[in-house]
Amino acid sequence: MEFPEDLKFTEEHEWVLVEHGMATVGITDFAQDALGDVVFVELPEVGTVLETGKSFGVVESVKAVSDVYAPVSGEVIEINEELPDTPELVNTSPYEDGWMLKIKLADNAELDDLMDADAYQAFVEEEG
């Protein structure tokens, strides 16, 4: 199970990578492992304004359908166009090729509410 040091994490198992005021978002290695084979991903349209903690999309696996929640608020400026046709990227490469969307950060202070890799790893071990 991977917990990359440069990412921030939520209790709902999303990860965030912040670069130049932009947040790239996806679901964690733990989340994809718990879901099993992902068969469908639904993402919002570019231009959608997300609110922290609100559902922005859906991930469906052979076991279950789950909402995905916005870890930070802001406008969606790019989505991963590959995912609808190749949802397996969420399983094979959750932190890289399986990224879901890029958000223009509305409030940098929100990042302080997210967990770092160590805290998330501890959270997962307690939950698991």
Added chain:
Amino acid sequence: MTTLGTSGLILNEKLMFEHSDPGRKGYSLPALDVPEVAMPAELVRAEVTGFPELSEVDVVRHFTRLSTWNYGVDSGFYPLGSCTMKYNPKINESVARLPGLAGIHPATPEHLSQGALKLMYELQTSLAEISGFPAITLQPAAGAHGELAGMLMVRAWHEAQGNPRSKVLIPDTAHGTNPASATLCGYQVVPVTSDGVLSAQTVAAHMDDEVAALMVTNPNTLGLFESEIRAICDIVHAKGGLVYCDGANLNALMGIARPGDMGIDVMHFNLHKTFATPHGGGGPGSGPVGVTEALVPFLPVPVVTSSASGYRLQYDRPQSIGRMRSFFGNFGVMVRAYAYIRTMGAAGLKHASEMAVLNANYVRAKLEGTFHLPYQNRSLHEVVFSDRDLDGDCHTLDLAKRLIDYGYHPPTIYFPLVVKGAIMIEPTETESQETLDEFCEAMLAIAGEARDNPELLHAAPVRTRIRRLDETAAARKPRLKWEG
């Protein structure tokens, strides 16, 4: 141990299209004794080709062979949690096939359909007595359709008070269709975390004057009774909200406790589950809804009423949410449910619930030393284990597939979502102790195989005509039509 599952000769069967032979027919007509008239050319569709051409014996064998691949509650134990796959007594089928009931046209005038209307009226009365609600509509075609009807009435009631409100609270142990029904009625769903059983305190923390309703499943999807339901209803009512109960699990309460007495305002029934009519093949179902007096004006039309001059279909109800279904609902399912209620009687229905709870707890007692039981509270009609203690890197899916080799329909798996790797077993009241013992022995044998020979689980099922299917490929790259 002698297991139910065994291997035998299974006949392959092609698609009808692949059997087709040009000119082959399943009928023979008498010689023509009138002049032949050609069809007008404009009525002949040139593009329709490829219909299978088969003899009668081809067709009979086709469907008979397909039927041997089936597994139903008439073949064996079917512990599919949440679905209440109880045995459906054949007398219900005989009654539903009576020509006067099976052949009645839905447009038959009222005065010529008094028997059918009386049956519907008496079914409403029986369901009202069982559930504790003063009024019932029989119209919805299935459980989720009943939810929609119920939540539309909730919305209509709030609108009549001047404000439809915006939110609906749904605990994590409710049925999966509840959020969809609330959303369809224009509400924002607020998920509420429970600790297996929903606490009144948690509900209080979420209640405000924007909450239109709480949707609760009781007993919930963990098979646990919502023991704080009375206090929860009071809290919701105090803030002007209503309480919706998903009645899909009524099989644990029937004849023992009445949701209407617990403070609940609206509840749907699943006649096809609790009241023993065949389901699992995609229906038809029936999802009547019971409501309190306050919601009676909003019931769907028509409402079946009784008066000195006979039974009537009443349409003149200005506050009604309207019609939910063409004609009057799935009448055939109502007939079966009526027959079930009348043949069981009040004492019989209560005994059915008691046996359903006893059977689930019997299975629990036999298996809880081996399988992890995430919630320790007393179970009602179903019990939810997890795959945590399964050895050999075996998971819930492997266990489910291996159970097929032993001759059982697998339990519900990976639901409810609050249990990781959930194995949800609902034996129902119609199973004997011998059947439950054999099933539990199979479960324990499989746990042993997971430890000693996990490959047996990973390869399962091995005794079936088709081995384990690639569910992932089927979902990612579905092939939805036959191409010759």
